[in-house]
Amino acid sequence: MNSVIVANVFRFFGLALLQGLVFQNVGAGWESFPYLHVIVYPIFILLLPLRTPRALIILLGFTIGFTVDIFYDSLGVHASAAVFTAFVRSVVLQFMEPRGGYNVNYSPTAARMGMGWFLRYSAILMFIHLFFYFSVEAFTFVYIVDILLKTIVSFILSMLFIIIYQVLFNPLD
Amino acid sequence: MFNLLQLFLKLSGFFVFALLEIICFSLVVKYNQRQGDVYVTSVNRLTGYLEEKATVTNRYFSLDDENYRLAKENTDLLEKLANLGINDPAKLDTMFSDSLQPKYTFIEAKVIKNSINKHHNYLVLDKGRKDGLVAHSGVVTENGVVGIVRKVSHSYAVVMSILHRQTKLSARIRHKNFFGSMVWKDSDIHSFYLEDIPKNAPVVPGDTIETSGYSAIFPSGIPLGIVEKLWIEPGSNFYTIQLRSGLDLGNIQYVYVVKNLLKEEQEELEQAVMKEDE
Numbered sequence: 001m002n003s004v005i006v007a008n009v010f011r012f013f014g015l016a017l018l019q020g021l022v023f024q025n026v027g028a029g030w031e032s033f034p035y036l037h038v039i040v041y042p043i044f045i046l047l048l049p050l051r052t053p054r055a056l057i058i059l060l061g062f063t064i065g066f067t068v069d070i071f072y073d074s075l076g077v078h079a080s081a082a083v084f085t086a087f088v089r090s091v092v093l094q095f096m097e098p099r100g101g102y103n104v105n106y107s108p109t110a111a112r113m114g115m116g117w118f119l120r121y122s123a124i125l126m127f128i129h130l131f132f133y134f135s136v137e138a139f140t141f142v143y144i145v146d147i148l149l150k151t152i153v154s155f156i157l158s159m160l161f162i163i164i165y166q167v168l169f170n171p172l173d
Numbered sequence: 174m175f176n177l178l179q180l181f182l183k184l185s186g187f188f189v190f191a192l193l194e195i196i197c198f199s200l201v202v203k204y205n206q207r208q209g210d211v212y213v214t215s216v217n218r219l220t221g222y223l224e225e226k227a228t229v230t231n232r233y234f235s236l237d238d239e240n241y242r243l244a245k246e247n248t249d250l251l252e253k254l255a256n257l258g259i260n261d262p263a264k265l266d267t268m269f270s271d272s273l274q275p276k277y278t279f280i281e282a283k284v285i286k287n288s289i290n291k292h293h294n295y296l297v298l299d300k301g302r303k304d305g306l307v308a309h310s311g312v313v314t315e316n317g318v319v320g321i322v323r324k325v326s327h328s329y330a331v332v333m334s335i336l337h338r339q340t341k342l343s344a345r346i347r348h349k350n351f352f353g354s355m356v357w358k359d360s361d362i363h364s365f366y367l368e369d370i371p372k373n374a375p376v377v378p379g380d381t382i383e384t385s386g387y388s389a390i391f392p393s394g395i396p397l398g399i400v401e402k403l404w405i406e407p408g409s410n411f412y413t414i415q416l417r418s419g420l421d422l423g424n425i426q427y428v429y430v431v432k433n434l435l436k437e438e439q440e441e442l443e444q445a446v447m448k449e450d451e
Binding site: 054058059069074076077079080083084086087090136139 | 185187194196198199203211
């Protein structure tokens with residue numbers, strides 16, 4: 001129980017710092033190709049324990065989004081996307097419920113649920129998150145082509161990192 | 174109560190979500206230059222659009238009032254126009270002060286019933302005795318003559334339309350001063366006849382026919398129609414003149430009832446003379 005909380009606290013700060021200090025600079029200087037962004041902090045929302053109350057997930061989503069926003073100097077943009085992703089998480093989980101249901105003591109990690117399941121789960125939520133984020137960043141659907149391009153390019157790179165993260169750490173909780 | 178509480182618990186996730194998204198978006202538009210600009214522009218465009226729609230809609234709601242206001246204004250203007258010749262300031266010093274009082278006043282009224290497809294057509298107005306209407310007053314619009322008030326009740330008045338077989342209006346040819354009477358014979362609401370114009374009158378198609386002002390019902394100079402055709406029946410000393418009127422009597426909403434303030438005086442005098450002759 002306590003180890004779960006500790007793991008998530010570490011993950012929170014680790015991912016927020018990684019996002020804010022390292023991945024913020026990826027693709028930042030490429031004026032001619034502004035579509036490349038690596039967004040990794042949603043992993044925190046994805047990996048919260050299954051028994052976490054829905055309201056708490058959303059609140060935690062807001063917290064990590066807000067923290068990243070402070071690094072990005074874009075108050076509210078990441079936070080709104082993170083809140084949305086946290087809200088959608090339980091819906092996606094409901095749709096992907098395996099036969100026999102979830103073990104509520106687990107977290108939805110690759111180690112617990114299997115790599116295939118986890119990839120599908122993270123792909124859906126990451127795509128939603130990125131699309132929402134780039135939409136809020138543009139704040140208009142006039143540039144829908146740009147938004148979709150950014151979403152797709154960033155999705156591939158971000159998913160690559162998430163797979164590496166799972167393989168590297170292979171967290172249970 | 175318990176069910177309500179359960180519902181709240183079930184929806185708590187959604188409430189937290191909605192609240193936080195509202196906070197997020199207010200942060201976005203407040204602390205981010207570009208998103209803020211987009212927001213302000215969009216809101217301005219939306220409110221501008223809504224305001225425009227609201228104004229247009231509101232204008233429709235006030236259309237009736239607006240019509241009434243215009244009718245009232247027209248009344249004032251007609252009154253001024255009709256009294257123009259009398260209140261000529263150039264002749265002020267040579268006139269008695271009695272002559273300075275206006276001769277005509279106008280009362281605007283709404284047409285609440287109208288017919289045009291019979292031989293004897295009538296209109297009903299929403300004003301009556303209480304508004305100062307009296308029988309045998311003329312009824313006009315800004316485009317021409319409508320008819321003559323036949324009877325008034327407390328709050329209504331029945332007008333004998335010019336589209337009535339017995340209506341006879343004293344009319345003259347503009348600038349030529351030959352006068353006759355205008356009657357309605359056809360069923361065409363734009364077609365009238367002018368009778369009793371002697372055949373030596375210099376009338377040609379295209380001449381304007383207007384009220385003569387002799388009858389004390391209508392002021393002079395209100396247009397009645399344009400001469401369309403004219404001929405002389407064999408053995409007659411008078412022209413038969415067909416007029417074309419531009420007034421669409423089937424489509425009138427507001428009319429003005431002419432009130433001749435000196436009518437009684439004029440008629441009294443006329444009758445006194447007639448009596449002497451008898």
